[in-house]
Amino acid sequence: MTSLIVLLYFLVIPIQCFNLGLSPAAYKHGDKVDLLVNRIESDKTQLPFAYHSLSFVCPPMNGAKPVRTSLGALFKGDRIWSSAYDLRFGHDVSCNRLCDLRATQNGVKRASDLIKDGYVVHWSIDGLPGATTFESTNHRNKYYAAGYPLGFVNPDDGISYLYNHVMLVIRYHRVRGTATYNIVGFEVYPKSVINEQCPGSSKDYTNFPLVNIFDENGKFSSERTNIPYTYSVYWREDNTIDYNSRWELYYENEANGAHSHIHWLSFINSMILIFLASLIVMIVLIKVLKKDIQNTTSSPVALPTTSTDLGNTGGSWKNLINEINHVPRAELFLTTLVTAGIQFLIAGIGVIVALMLNSIGSKNTFFNTHQGALLSISIVIIIASGLVSSYVGILLHKYFRGDSLNQPYRNFQILKLGILYTSTPALLWVVMFILNVFVWAKESSAALPFETIILLFALFVLIQWPCGVIGARIANNQKFDIKSPPQSPMLEKPYQAITLLPRKSASKIINIFTSYLKTVVVYGLIPFGIVYVELSFILTSVFLEKTTFYYMYGFLFITVVMLVVLVIESTIIAVYVSLAVYNDPHWTWLSFQVGSSLGWYVFGYAIYYYVRVLNVEEFVSGLLYFVHMAIVSVIIGVSCGAIGVLTGLAFVRKIYGAIKVD
Numbered sequence: 258m259t260s261l262i263v264l265l266y267f268l269v270i271p272i273q274c275f276n277l278g279l280s281p282a283a284y285k286h287g288d289k290v291d292l293l294v295n296r297i298e299s300d301k302t303q304l305p306f307a308y309h310s311l312s313f314v315c316p317p318m319n320g321a322k323p324v325r326t327s328l329g330a331l332f333k334g335d336r337i338w339s340s341a342y343d344l345r346f347g348h349d350v351s352c353n354r355l356c357d358l359r360a361t362q363n364g365v366k367r368a369s370d371l372i373k374d375g376y377v378v379h380w381s382i383d384g385l386p387g388a389t390t391f392e393s394t395n396h397r398n399k400y401y402a403a404g405y406p407l408g409f410v411n412p413d414d415g416i417s418y419l420y421n422h423v424m425l426v427i428r429y430h431r432v433r434g435t436a437t438y439n440i441v442g443f444e445v446y447p448k449s450v451i452n453e454q455c456p457g458s459s460k461d462y463t464n465f466p467l468v469n470i471f472d473e474n475g476k477f478s479s480e481r482t483n484i485p486y487t488y489s490v491y492w493r494e495d496n497t498i499d500y501n502s503r504w505e506l507y508y509e510n511e512a513n514g515a516h517s518h519i520h521w522l523s524f525i526n527s528m529i530l531i532f533l534a535s536l537i538v539m540i541v542l543i544k545v546l547k548k549d550i551q552n553t554t555s556s557p558v559a560l561p562t563t564s565t566d567l568g569n570t571g572g573s574w575k576n577l578i579n580e581i582n583h584v585p586r587a588e589l590f591l592t593t594l595v596t597a598g599i600q601f602l603i604a605g606i607g608v609i610v611a612l613m614l615n616s617i618g619s620k621n622t623f624f625n626t627h628q629g630a631l632l633s634i635s636i637v638i639i640i641a642s643g644l645v646s647s648y649v650g651i652l653l654h655k656y657f658r659g660d661s662l663n664q665p666y667r668n669f670q671i672l673k674l675g676i677l678y679t680s681t682p683a684l685l686w687v688v689m690f691i692l693n694v695f696v697w698a699k700e701s702s703a704a705l706p707f708e709t710i711i712l713l714f715a716l717f718v719l720i721q722w723p724c725g726v727i728g729a730r731i732a733n734n735q736k737f738d739i740k741s742p743p744q745s746p747m748l749e750k751p752y753q754a755i756t757l758l759p760r761k762s763a764s765k766i767i768n769i770f771t772s773y774l775k776t777v778v779v780y781g782l783i784p785f786g787i788v789y790v791e792l793s794f795i796l797t798s799v800f801l802e803k804t805t806f807y808y809m810y811g812f813l814f815i816t817v818v819m820l821v822v823l824v825i826e827s828t829i830i831a832v833y834v835s836l837a838v839y840n841d842p843h844w845t846w847l848s849f850q851v852g853s854s855l856g857w858y859v860f861g862y863a864i865y866y867y868v869r870v871l872n873v874e875e876f877v878s879g880l881l882y883f884v885h886m887a888i889v890s891v892i893i894g895v896s897c898g899a900i901g902v903l904t905g906l907a908f909v910r911k912i913y914g915a916i917k918v919d
Contacts, residue, residue: 281500282383283437284429286347290440292425293324294340295379296702297407298803301872302374303881304701307336312364313419315341315356315486328712329632334703337381344382344427346438347492352455355486362469362477368408369417369467377404377803380445382427385503387445401506404803405445408467418464420447422455422487428495430503441495441503453485520812523790527819530783534826541833578913580842588657589677591845591902596650597681598899601892603642608635609817613810636713640721643679647728650678656906657845662737671729679725681895683717685888692884695877703881773850780827781854784820784897785862791816792859796866800882824852824897828904844905852901856894860886 284290298305309317317338324337341355360368380387388401408419428442448456449464456462470478498505585591608631651674655662666674696704705713791813831851835841863886873879 281439283432283435283439284346285437288346290344290346290382290427292340292342292344293337293381295337295381296334297371297376297378298334298404299371299374299376300801300803301878302875303703303800303873303878303885304696304699304875305334305703306371306376306700307338307702308378308380309336309338310700310702311367313358313360313368313484315358317341318356327630327633328636328709329630329634331705331709332632332703334701336702340380342425342488344425344490346429348490349492350488350490352487352489354453355488357453358484358486359481360484361481362479365467365469365482366477368419369469372406372408372417372419372467373410376407378407379404380443382443383440385440385443386507387425387443388507390444390446399506400508401444403507405447408449417467418449419467419484420449421465421484422448422450422489424448425488425490426493427490428493428498430495430499438494439500439503441498441500442506450485450487453487455487455489519790520809523787524812524815527787527816530786531819531822531826534783534823534830538826538829541830581844581909581913582659583842584659585657585843585845589654591849592650592653592657593677593681594849594895595653595899595902596646596678598895598897599646599649600639600642600679600682602896602899603645604635604638605892605896606817607638609810609814613814636716639682640716641724643721643724644728644731647675647678647725648732650674651729651732653902653906662735665733671733672726675726675729676722678729679721683721685891686713686717688884688888692881695880699877776831776847776850777854777857780831780851781858784823784827784855785858787819787823788816788855788859789862792862793866796863800866800871820855820897821900824855824900825904827851828901829908832905832908844909845902848901848905849898850901852904853894853898855897856890859893860890863890 294308296305296307297311308314309321317340319341321339321341324339326335326337330337343350343353378387386401386403387405388403389405391400391402392398405423406420408417410417424446426442426444426446427440428444429438430441431438448462450456451463451465454462465484470480470482472478611634612631651666651671652662654660654674655664655666690705690710693705693710791809794809828848828851831847832844835844835847841847863883867873867879867882871882873882
């Protein structure tokens with residue numbers, strides 16, 4: 258009972274890390290409105306920084322304190338703090354002094370470097386990001402880009418200018434039948450001003466240059482630079498936007514552009530590829546297999562029992578029925594990969610379905626207001642799915658080794674296998690923790706706090722592993738009806754142990770590598786063609802244009818469904834060709850290779866994207882990009898590989914189970 262309470266407690270922690278906020282916040286005139294400062298980030302680097310920790314901005318004051326965030330928000334680099342900006346609903350402020358900061362010369366240089374790197378500031382009010390306003394060139398519509406630039410660089414002399422004054426325009430909509438209002442827009446108009454006088458609508462002011470002061474030795478002077486920070490606030494009622502549509506302007510540019518047409522063209526192209534693959538599978542199943550099986554049911558196949566018999570059975574796939582029962586090479590490793598793929602697959606599909614259902618009818622969704630919740634939910638699903646992965650892992654382990662499904666393993670063996678089959682996600686976290694050391698060295702907000710690392714470790718040890726052991730015990734104790742005729746000879750004939758083979762020569766190793774390379778090239782190309790468009794849009798949103806939002810969750814869900822169908826069909830084709838054409842009974846690893854081949858294409862495209870599209874020069878940023886994309890590629894590869902193995906298993910059992918054995 259105590260273990261159950263601890264389990265529930267740790268499950269609730271990541272969920273309670275964010276306020277659900279499903280009901281809109283209602284304000285009255287004069288109510289205090291909190292402006293939250295978050296982080297700065299750039300499209301040229303993968304290192305965000307906490308806004309409140311910058312040495313050249315006003316430090317937290319007037320009781321400003323950190324705001325509790327979710328695990329997902331911490332992974333994104335969010336470090337949300339309340340601020341000293343005094344906002345009262347409906348009260349315009351023409352000019353207010355925030356602070357006069359005495360910045361060191363190192364702070365001035367730091368600000369100049371960040372501006373040259375294109376850093377953007379992220380604030381929020383009532384869950385809405387502070388936005389820069391643009392006008393669409395095609396449709397003459399206003400749209401938002403989240404964040405505002407930290408400053409600008411004069412192209413003539415290369416001097417950076419700091420935006421130290423902001424004009425905040427907050428739009429609101431009256432709640433029907435009440436005297437309360439909802440905030441529906443948050444616009445930030447920054448300006449660079451050399452003195453403490455707010456410029457207002459005037460254009461007659463001097464920008465604030467970031468120029469270092471040096472002493473007679475050519476080093477930074479101890480003299481400090483005074484930076485005045487001011488702000489003005491204007492409240493505007495907007496009846497064209499209501500609370501449910503307040504996120505529309507953040508998607509206006511993407512929705513009205515050519516993006517939707519690209520998605521539809523990709524969908525049509527994918528459907529054609531699916532149709533062609535389905536046609537081939539139908540030919541294999543109906544024209545070839547059905548005819549072969551009908552012939553063998555009328556004339557039973559005698560199982561070869563000696564090596565001589567095996568050599569004289571001919572080239573038909575039916576004659577491999579005895580060799581099909583071999584234990585796969587590195588069976589435990591294969592089963593571990595499949596169980597990891599099941600975990601990632603459940604988490605991925607679960608999150609995509611949640612995003613799709615949440616975005617139906619309105620873009621003002623829960624995940625927009627609480628963007629860190631997405632990764633938090635992913636972590637929870639991955640941990641909980643350990644029950645399913647370890648359950649399937651035990652059954653596959655028994656099946657591949659030829660053990661009876663009704664013969665239970667010893668408790669210690671179940672403990673080891675249950676932990677093993679749920680440890681792959683933990684290995685990925687270990688990689689990320691090692692990467693975290695490099696991020697710590699850069700003092701980036703993307704570095705996870707120590708208490709978060711302890712929390713994640715506790716989640717895996719106290720929840721993930723117990724879930725794995727529970728799932729393994731359920732599978733181990735489950736009884737199966739084997740009195741009825743089995744669907745496949747695999748259940749009635751023991752597996753043949755694999756004998757040790759002589760050491761492979763270099764030429765054989767090269768042949769194995771060449772064969773694997775051919776499998777990857779042939780069977781990964783078409784699945785990559787299906788996911789290419791969505792992958793490019795997601796990479797653009799995550800790495801290239803971080804102020805935009807990816808929202809085509811319906812297309813993403815359809816793409817995933819088509820990908821699963823295509824992996825299933827590709828596996829069937831590959832296994833049949835291996836059995837019927839090459840007389841190769843080793844279908845297990847082939848099935849995994851066919852499915853996982855997409856992961857190599859994804860990583861290859863990530864390399865191309867880095868070289869040809871991104872403009873990242875810093876070592877740590879490049880390291881972050883490649884490690885993260887390698888993790889994504891592994892997740893995609895093992896997920897599709899798990900689909901391939903399960904498909905190959907079902908296909909082999911089906912076709913050989915239909916043969917009448919003499």
